[in-house]
Amino acid sequence: MIFKNRRTLISHRNSIHLNVTFVCDFKDCNKSFHTKQYLNRHKNDVHLNRGKERHCFWPKCQYKTTIKGNFIQHQLLHSDNKQYKCDVKDCDKSFNQIQGLISHKNYIHLNKKRLKSNELITNEYIHCCYPNCDYKTTNKHHLKQHKITHSEKREFKCDFCDQSYKRNEQLVHHKNVIHLNNKKFICDVNECNKKFARKRDLVFHKSCVHLNEKPFKCNEGNCGKMFAKECILNVHKRIHSGEKPFVCDVNGCNASFKRVSHLSQHKSNVHLNKRLIKCDFPDCKQTFKQTNHLVAHKNRVHLKLRFVCDFNDCNKSFVDKYRLFQHKNFVHLNESKFKCNEENCGKNFISNSALIVHKRIHSGEKPFVCGFKDCNMSFHKMSYLTDHKSTHLTVKQFKCHYKDCGGSYASNRYLQRHVRYVHKK
Structure with a gap:
């Protein structure tokens, strides 16, 4: 074997041929290294705290390292200077890191997918071993990441609230969206200006909304709906099949759902009774379980923001953009x-x-039955059951914001009905 420098040659000899190791002598550490230089770096960084931390200067970026080379490579991620250009004919892609260019060539032009630098992926799929899970991949790392979704461990905890996550990228995304409001990826198509916390969310938004790139089509009956991702199509197909593979295991509940996100939302709303997201307006103590509920609350109560229909002097107003979109499609465009x-x-x-x-x-x-003692009332909508359950509670946290009213209600729906019939007659 031939090496570029003496240090890697010595490390190779020590580890492969001579079996020489340098052991850390700090209390209860006992970590071993192939060269004395690596041992000294470990002592300085871990035990003596001599590694001078370099913090990323980019706004709201939390990256830090003690290694100069890693810091320089990280800074390139924020740079607009994409000096590494793909030399394949008719490909104009460019990248700010050499690793990005190599990965692009392997995946797009050479059709190679790699586990490691020296190990090519085969076409043999690796299947997830969990029951009723159809996930498969050719990449061992992807399978390992997927198995985390089946685990109940949530090691990554938010230091702003009590929320915890299975993956670090989920925690970072939660902080950026909920607490830091860090959405630096802005859509520049037709003055859309919609903001996203992750680049992949922006790319997905552009391809679905503006470019209408939806290659996956539902072939069930007369459906024909198009989707941008195969996983979304598979979730959609459960509407036709009626399959609900995600079952709640709390106290014999056994409620089932089409999506794992719906199961998590059910657990937090019904069993854990979590209300984590707090309104940040002064003197407002409202808390919400979901971000869209918080946004709707701000628009309606604090910002007095309304989305007005501009079809033929309709001028009907709505609290959120989705309601306006539904109204236009259903009433004016007759897309039902x-x-x-x-x-x-x-x-x-x-x-x-x-x-x-x-x-x-x-x-x-009426499949939704109230579980309170001696009640047994049933409803044909889940939202009606939720409102009814609130009548059993003594706390009425939804207060009327109109001056000199003082009315309080057990659910938001009852509060809105009060406002509509009493204050907006």
């Missing part, structure tokens, strides 16, 4: 694909889930 086939009904709905809920009116089905 789901029609009730019950006799003398014929109502149209913008989504299949809304149609399913509506059909319970005809069938009389």
Whole structure:
């Protein structure tokens, strides 16, 4: 074997041929290294705290290291100077790090996927061993990362609130979006200006919303819906099959859901009763379980922000943009694909889930039953059950914000009904 410098040659000899190791003599450490230089660096950085930490100067970037080379490479991530250009014909891609260029060539042009620098991936899939999980990959690292989703361990805890996560990137994303409001990736298409905390979210937004790149099509019945990712298509297909593979295991609940995110939301809302996200406006003590609920609260109560329909002098206003979007499609553009086939009904709905809920009116089905003692009331919508459950509670945390009113209610829906009938007559 031939080496570029003497240090790596010595390290190779010590580790492979001579089996020489240098052991750290600090108390209860006993870490071993192939060269004395690595041992000294370990002592300085870990035990003597002599490693001068270099902190990234980019706003709100928390990266820090004691190694100069790593720090220089990290700074290139923030740089707009993409000096490494792909030399393949008709490819204009450029990168700010050499590793990015090598990875691009391997994946895009050479169709190589690597586990390590010297180990090529084969076409043999590695399957997840957990029951009812269809995940498969050719990359061992990806499989290892996927298995974390099945684990209950949440080692990465937020130092702003009580939330914890299975992966560090999930924690960083949570901090950026919820606490630091760090959304540095801005969509520049047609003055959209929508902000994202992660670059991949911006790329996904551009491809789906502006470029309409949705290559995965649902072939069930007369559906034909298009999706940007295969995993989203697979989740969508559960609407047709009725499959709900994610089952709640808390106190014999056994509620099942189509998505693992819905199961997590169910656990936090119903069993753990978490209300983690607090409104940051002065003198407002409202807390919410979901970010979109917080945004809607701010728009409605503090910012008085309304989204107004501009079709033919309609001027109907809504609290959030999604409601306006639904209104335009359903009322003005008549984009309601789901029609009730019950006799003398014929109502149209913008989504299949809304149609399913509506059909319970005809069938009389009320699957959502109140579990409070001696109550047993049932409802055809989950939101109605949630509102009803709040009537059993003595705490009425939703207070009317109109001056000199003082009304308080057990649920937000009851508060909105009060505002609509009492203050906006």
